[in-house]
Amino acid sequence: MQKRPYIVIMAGGIGSRFWPYSRDNKPKQFLDILGTGRTLLQMTYDRFITLSDNSQFFVVTNSKYKELVKLQLPEIPESQILTEPLRRNTATCIAYASYRILGKDPEAKVIVTPADHLILQEENFFKTMEIAIAAADTEDRLITLGIRPNRPETGYGYIQYISNQGNPVKKVKTFTEKPNAKLAKTFIESGDFVWNSGMFVWKVSSIIKAFEKYMPDVAEVFEEGADHFTLEREDAFIKKAYSLVRNISIDYGIMEKADEVYVVLGDFGWSDLGSWSSLHEVHEKDVENNVVEANALLYDTQNCFIKVSPQKLVVVEGLDNYLINDSENVLIICRLDGDKKFREFVNAAKTKGEDFV
Template sequence: MQEKPFIVIMAGGIGSRFWPYSRRKRPKQFLDILGTGRTLLQMTYDRFREIAEPEQFFVITYRKYVHLVKEQLPELEDHQILSEPNRKNTAPCIAYAGYKIHSIKPGASMIITPSDHLIQQEGKFFSAIKNAIKAAQTEERLITIGIKPNRPETGYGYIQYVEGSGKEALKVKTFTEKPNVKLAKTFLESGDFVWNSGMFVWKSTSLVHALEKHMPDLAEVFHEGMENFGTDKEPEFISKAYTQFKNISVDYGLMEKSSDVYVILGDFTWSDLGSWRSLHEIREKDEEGNVVEGNALLFDTKNSFIRSDSEKLVVVEGLENYLVSESENVLLICPLDGEKRFRQFVTDARKKGEDFI
C-alpha cells in the first residue's frame, strides 16, 4: 500500500493583485476570500487532510507571516512551519521544503501546492493526485498537474505535452509563461496544451537529484547544511543560505530544464484566484453580471465587482467591467481587468504611507 505523502503548502506571497483587501500584514491566503468561514490557507489544509495526517504537513511562508500560520493552523507543530527570511520565489522555497523532508524520510512522496487556489469537483481532483503520486514513484520523474483549458486565458502559464507519450503521465514538451490572447487561442485550438496549476508531485530523491543536476549552486548549499535541519541551528542556517540564492521560479530554474517532467491532466474546476477578475468569474452574480459584497445600489452597471467592508451605502452608476473595492482606509476604482497595474498602485500607495499597503 502506498504510504501517505507529505504536503507542502506555499503561503508566503503578498497577494498584491487583491489589494486593498489583501495587505502586506495579512495577504489573501490568510483571508476568507470566498466567504466560507475558512481562509484560503485553511481550505487548502482541509482539502489535503483527505490524504495526509496533520504531522505530514509543512507550510512554508515569509517570516512575518509565521504567526498567522500558527493562528490559523494550530494543528501544526512549530517545526512544520518553515520560515523564509526573504522572498526568493518558488525554487528556493520548494528546495528548502524538499531537503527538509528528505532529511526526515529519504524517498518520501511530496505534494507541493499553493495556498490560495480554488478547487472544486474534489473527486476528480484526488483522482488526478493519486495518478500523480503513482507516476512519481518512477525514479527521477517530476510530475506537474495540468488543467484542461476551457477558454483562451492569458493570466495562466501553459504546458504543452507530447500526445500519446503515456497512459496517464504525459511527457512535457514545453512551458510557456502567460501568453497574449492570440497565442492563448492557438494553444486552446491545438489541443495539446493545459494550464499550469503550480502543483507538483515527486519523491524527495527525485527532487534532490534534479536540483543537483540543474541548480547545483542551490543544491550544494542545502546539501552541506542538512545536518542543521531539526536543530536549533536551522533558522541561522536558512538565514545565511537565503543570502546566496537567486530570485528564481521552480518552473524556470528546474522544470523547463529537466527532461524528466511529466504532466497529469486534470479536468476538475480550478482557479488560481490570482485577481479580482478571477474571483468575479466564480462568484454568484446578479442579472447584469455584477458581484456585490456589502451594501450597494447599482444603476446601469454591468459585469462589475462592487465590494465594501464598511457600513457605507455604495451607489454606483454607469460602470461596466469595473472594480469598486473599499477596504479599511483605501477605496479603489479601476477596470476589473486592470491587475497588471496593481503593483504600480501599491508602489505609489506606499509613498502616501505604509498604512495604505
C-alpha cells in the same frame, strides 16, 4: 499499504493583485476570500488532510507570517512551519522543504501546492492526484498537474504535452509563461496545451537529483546546511542560505530544463484566484453579472465587482467591468480586468505611506 505523501504548502506570497483587501501584513491566503468561514490557507489544509496527516505537512511562509500560520493551522507542529527570511520565489521555497523532508524520510513522496487555489470538484481532484502520485513512482520523474483550458486565458502559464492516447500521464514538451491573447488563442486551438496549475508531485529523491543537476548552487547551499535542521540552529542557517541563492521560480530553475517532466491532465473546477477578475469568474453573480458584497444600489451597471462594508451605502451608475473595493484606509475604483496595473498601484501607494499597503 502505500505510504502517505508529505504535503508542502507554499504560503509566502503577498497577493498584490488583491490589494487593498490583501495587505502586506495579511495577504490573501490568510483571508476568507470566498466567505466560507475558512481562509484559503485553511481550505488548502482541509483538502489535503484527507491524503495525509498532520505530521507530514510543511508550510513554507515568510517569517512575518509565522504567527498567522500558527493561529490558522494550530494542528500543524511549529517545527513544520518553515519560515523564509527573504522572498526567493518557488525554487528556494521547494528546496528548503525538500531537504527538510529528505532528512526525515529519504523514500518520501511529496505533493507541493500553493496555499491560495480554489478547487470546486474535489472528487475529480483526488482522482487526478492519485494518478499523479502513482506516476511519481518512477525514479527521476517530476509530475505537474495541468488544467484543461476552457478559454484563451492570458493570466496563466501553459504546458504543451506530447499526445499519448489513453494515458493520462503525458510527457511535457514546453512550458510557456503567461502569453498574449493571440498566442493563448493559438494554444487553445492546437489542443495539446493545458494551464500550468503550479501543483507538483514527486519523490523527494527525484527533486533533490534535479536540484543537484539544474540548480547546483542551491543544492550545495542546502546540502552543506542539512545538519543544521534543528529548531536551535535552523534560523541562523536559513538566513545565510537565503542570502546566497537566486530569486527564481521552480519552472524556470528546473521544470523547463529537466528531461523527465510529465503532466497529468485534470478537470476539477480549478482557479488560482490570482486577481479580482479571477475571483469574479467563480463568484455568485446577479443578473447583470455583478458580484455585489455591499449594501448597494446599482443602475445601468454590469460585469462589476463591488466589495464595500455594509455600513456604507454604495450607489453606482453607468459602470461596466469595474472593481470598487473599500478596505480599511484605501478605496479603489479601477478596471476589473486591469490585473497588470496592480503592481503599479501598490508601488505608488507605498510612496503615500506604508500604512496603505
